[in-house]
Amino acid sequence: MSTEDRGNRFLGPVLALPGIVWLLVFFLAPLYVVLAVVFGGLDPIFRTAVPIWNPAYWDTTQMRYVLEHIVGPTGFFGPALLRTAVYVVTASLLCLVIAFPIAYYVARLAGRWRGLLLALLIAPFWISYMMRMLAWVNLLANDGLVNRILPGQVDWLSGRSEVVVLGLVYGYVPYMIIPLYAGLDRLPQSLVEAARDLGASRTSAFFRVTMPMCRPIVVASVLLTCLPMLGDYYTSDLLSGSPQTSMVGNLINETVLTPGQTGQAGAFVLLVLLVSLLPMIYYVRSVSRDEAGL
Structure with missing residues (x-):
């Protein structure tokens, strides 16, 4: 040798x-x-x-x-586990709906504005997650900006599931945009151009060429987003604080702090x-x- x-x-x-x-x-x-x-x-x-x-x-x-104590008559852990699954799946799908068009535009269509837009997408990472959630607390408080704009007085921070899901989407959507952008930026443009040359419309080329190539990218991005959501407990604590919206992360936090x-x-x-x-x-x-x- x-x-x-x-x-x-x-x-x-x-x-x-x-x-x-x-x-x-x-x-x-x-x-x-x-x-x-x-x-x-x-x-x-x-x-x-x-x-x-x-x-x-x-x-x-x-x-x-x-x-x-997950299922059955004494299954008091079960609701939080099921709630976590529903919250994470719903928030991940909403993140995908929001992130994919943004990432696709920046990666494939932004042209000379790509660098600036990418910097704006990364900017939320410069701010603490807790600070961003506290900003939502101020916005959704009884005397906050949202209640001042809407006609009725709504107690948003009193254990509402939709507020927790909204917080998860807002907090974790950057985690999906960045990997989607990285994957879409590496897709071979020659395959799309070949489909267009063979007579496919822009829409047909997108759904029949681009989307199949995007499947591993989408799966990876969803995983990178939903996995940290599974252990999240700050969002529910700050935007709800109610046992009715507690997630598995809240169970972990509470049991760690409880002796024994x-x-x-x-x-x-x-x-x-x-x-x-x-x-x-x-x-x-x-x-x-x-x-x-x-």
Whole structure:
């Protein structure tokens, strides 16, 4: 084996090493800590979690407690989990409806204005998420601008689901615009031009050529948006503060702050992780099929 071949053989592992170390230190290690807490014990005096590091001695009491109280007569966790799913799906679809036309215009039609428009799209990331939500609190307060404009007095911040969904859309739509723009900008324009040369109208070329190529981009953008929504709790706390709009993130936050319930918080984290893995697996498989078909 020549020196060049030997160098190429080790190039891939060397380039992957930083990413592997990052995953080990900041993902797998914290995940194992969560598992040790979920399947660990509880200090009988101080009511604090006692991690058990040896899987042979893990106790499933905390996980069984959470699972047993999701559905059925004692399923007081179930409504928040179902509410989270409805909020996240609704907000993600609304984000897609808003983000796709914007990203498509900036990536394909903006011309010399592309740089300025892209900077404006990134600008919301310069402002804290909490500050943006507090701005909505001021707008929707009883004496806020919205109630001054509308004819009737509406108590927007009294536990209204539509306000929470609105906050999620406003807060996370930039997370969908940026990956959509990046993906649409890389689409080969030659395929669209070939469709037009073969007689397809602009609308037909968009739906029969551009949209099929956009499927992996759309799936990835939706995932990047909905996954952080699953753990969101600031939005509901600030725009509602009512148990009637609490999400799984609120359950995690409340159980972490309640003595003796840290293991339950970890169980909710594991449930969110398992739910998040399903669309991620679908995305990986769909991308693999698309690449195999090329």
